[in-house]
Amino acid sequence: xxxxxxxxxxxxxxxxxxxxxxxxxxxxxxxxxxxxxxxxxxxxxxxxxxxxxxxxxxxxxxxxxxxxxxxxxxxxxxxxxxxxxxxxxxxxxxxxxxxxxxxxxxxxxxxxxxxxxxxxxxxxxxxxxxxxxxxxxxxxxxxxxxxxxxxxxxxxxxxxxxxxxxxxxxxxxxxxxxxxxxxxxxxxxxxxxxxxxxxxxxxxxxxxxxxxxxxxxxxxxxxxxxxxxxxxxxxxxxxxxxxxxxxxxxxxxxxxxxxxxxxxxxxxxxxxxxxxxxxxxxxxxxxxxxxxxxxxxxxxxxxxxxxxx
Numbered sequence: 673x674x675x676x677x678x679x680x681x682x683x684x685x686x687x688x689x690x691x692x693x694x695x696x697x698x699x700x701x702x703x704x705x706x707x708x709x710x711x712x713x714x715x716x717x718x719x720x721x722x723x724x725x726x727x728x729x730x731x732x733x734x735x736x737x738x739x740x741x742x743x744x745x746x747x748x749x750x751x752x753x754x755x756x757x758x759x760x761x762x763x764x765x766x767x768x769x770x771x772x773x774x775x776x777x778x779x780x781x782x783x784x785x786x787x788x789x790x791x792x793x794x795x796x797x798x799x800x801x802x803x804x805x806x807x808x809x810x811x812x813x814x815x816x817x818x819x820x821x822x823x824x825x826x827x828x829x830x831x832x833x834x835x836x837x838x839x840x841x842x843x844x845x846x847x848x849x850x851x852x853x854x855x856x857x858x859x860x861x862x863x864x865x866x867x868x869x870x871x872x873x874x875x876x877x878x879x880x881x882x883x884x885x886x887x888x889x890x891x892x893x894x895x896x897x898x899x900x901x902x903x904x905x906x907x908x909x910x911x912x913x914x915x916x917x918x919x920x921x922x923x924x925x926x927x928x929x930x931x932x933x934x935x936x937x938x939x940x941x942x943x944x945x946x947x948x949x950x951x952x953x954x955x956x957x958x959x960x961x962x963x964x965x966x967x968x969x970x971x972x973x974x975x976x977x978x979x980x981x
Contacts, residue, residue: 675806676933677755678728682798682821683716683811684789685734685759685769687745695775713743713809714769715837718921719928722947724752724959726929731805732756733798733821734813735786738763758801762788766944770964778892782838791819797824805869807831807932809924810855812839815847822854833925834884834968836868845871849882857931858884859924865889886937888927896939906941909949909974923948926967930981946971 688711697703720732731951732754740746741761747758765788772782783872792814798821800806808825810818810832818834825832834855838845844849848871852858860868865887869879876899879887887899898904926947930940950962950972962970972978 673718675804676729677731677801679720679723679809679813679928680731680733680801680805681716681720681723681809682733682818683813684714684768685717685732685736685740685745685749685935686714686770686784687711688713688855689769689804691771692776693773696773696779696781700845713756713772714768715835715921716809716813719809719811719925721755722925723753723929724754724839724965726925726927726947726967729753729800729931730930731758733758733760733801735760735762735791735795736767737765737786740767740788743767752861755804757799758884760788760791760795762791765791783870784838787943789813789911797821798825802830803828804879805830807833807928810834810836810851811921811924812837815839815843815851819847819850820853826854831856833857833859833924835920836864837920840864840867843871848872852879853883857886857888857927859888859890859920859927861890861920863894888941890923891917896923896941896945897917900937902937904938906942906945907974908945909970912914919948919951922951922961924980925966929964930979931949933981934981935981939981941973942971942980943967943981946974 690709690711691705692707693703717732719903720730721732767965768787769785770914774780802825808830810822822832834851890896893908895905895908923944927940928946930943946967
């Protein structure tokens with residue numbers, strides 16, 4: 673099968689409940705919700721949709737329930753040109769659902785109902801979808817499924833990025849070694865990358881020697897650091913942040929968009945930072961997705977030059 677897709681995202685598609693609080697409650701107490709919205713999310717779907725808006729030909733493999741069929745969310749993904757033909761359908765189950773709570777200091781706590789995603793474990797490796805993609809992004813999802821997908825993609829010499837995200841705690845040491853060992857680019861926020869290093873008993877250089885030539889460590893409004901043969905620091909573009917949810921996924925989609933166009937790593941990071949700056953301006957992970965023109969304009973405004981991408 674020829675490569676007719678630039679990027680395949682593997683992992684969760686979810687219905688999101690985005691909840692704003694003044695502060696998190698103590699155990700055995702309650703707190704008032706200031707605002708709640710029911711939106712679309714899931715890390716893999718976020719990457720696929722943002723990537724598509726940025727001009728990538730994307731595909732998506734997620735496990736979804738009977739409530740996904742005929743939903744507005746499915747229509748959105750398909751109308752955006754995302755190939756969903758390899759989705760794992762579990763009619764008797766519900767689509768994964770996330771409850772993401774953010775306090776006034778932008779700290780977050782998330783609860784996630786797996787639903788249909790429990791069936792990742794016994795699902796067949798989506799070989800056709802992997803064959804047809806130039807690159808594969810392993811997002812939050814079942815560790816065993818991600819490992820199988822990553823290893824098959826590696827056997828075909830695909831470009832592989834990996835971001836365990838908030839599902840990092842589900843990976844055994846051996847699963848984490850397998851996933852890290854097959855990826856070219858490892859993404860994580862600073863807490864996650866530090867936990868990965870601790871779990872594998874390595875520093876950043878040791879982590880890179882295990883597999884990923886590039887390790888990207890994000891720090892929210894403090895920007896990001898890209899570790900390769902050099903250490904590259906990337907600014908976050910200051911914006912009035914309404915909701916940080918989804919900023920990380922959009923950063924990854926932006927990074928991969930630039931990377932697949934052959935951009936240098938500093939440009940990849942800056943382009944990714946510009947993409948993420950739009951997502952934080954509105955509530956939800958897919959509410960304020962920019963196109964490439966808007967990203968380029970903000971890139972030029974902040975860094976003073978137009979990248980060749």
